[in-house]
Amino acid sequence: MELPPHRRENVLPLPVVLISTVSPDGMLNAAPWGNITPILRPLDEIVLASWLKRDTLENIRATGEFVVNIPTAGMSREVMVCARHYPPEVDEFAEAGLTPHPSKTVRPPGIEGCIAWMECTLVEEICRDKYVLVIGKVERLEVDDRFFTVDGEMDPSIAKPLCMLCGKSGMRFTCPGGDGEYRSYAEMFSWEGSA
């Protein structure tokens, strides 16, 4: 079977994050995002793709700051409430029953109950006709110790980070299970054993 090229997000599992921002006059906003990725390991920038008509984009442009919150699989209800198209003057934390989690380096708070919080500043926008790529620098990365080893490695079986598989008319929420394998980065740089 072949799928049309525009359904490429149907074959690529995506993370689901909640981006929290504040408007210049202090209104709290939260919105789910799937088109987001770190830019190469082990640098500290991330990139997200945004349609033009987003309060999140307006707030990032106006304040230069945002928080990327990593929700658990148990937070899909809050995610879908935040996905509604509220006008900018609505407090989306209040609508979704979210409790602010204090940030240290940026003004927008994170969201309590998440697995991790990336406090970010705007580095650059790459503007296209219909969308914008927002490059952000992660200024501070906080994690909930309950879900991580002392080395800062997430245990996905406990944390259950929310992910999604897009379909034709909806999204299927998932979370990574893992296959039990743990492979060293060093393997990539070794010629030993290569045929």
Ligand SMILES: Cc1cc2nc3c(=O)[nH]c(=O)nc-3n(C[C@H](O)[C@H](O)[C@H](O)COP(=O)(O)O)c2cc1C
């Ligand atoms: C799981 C999920 C992922 C989403 N990912 C994106 C995305 O990557 N980019 C985007 O522009 N909108 C995305 N959306 C849509 C926005 O979250 C939605 O339009 C939201 O109302 C925007 O809120 P805002 O106007 O307060 O920024 C996504 C929605 C859901 C439910």
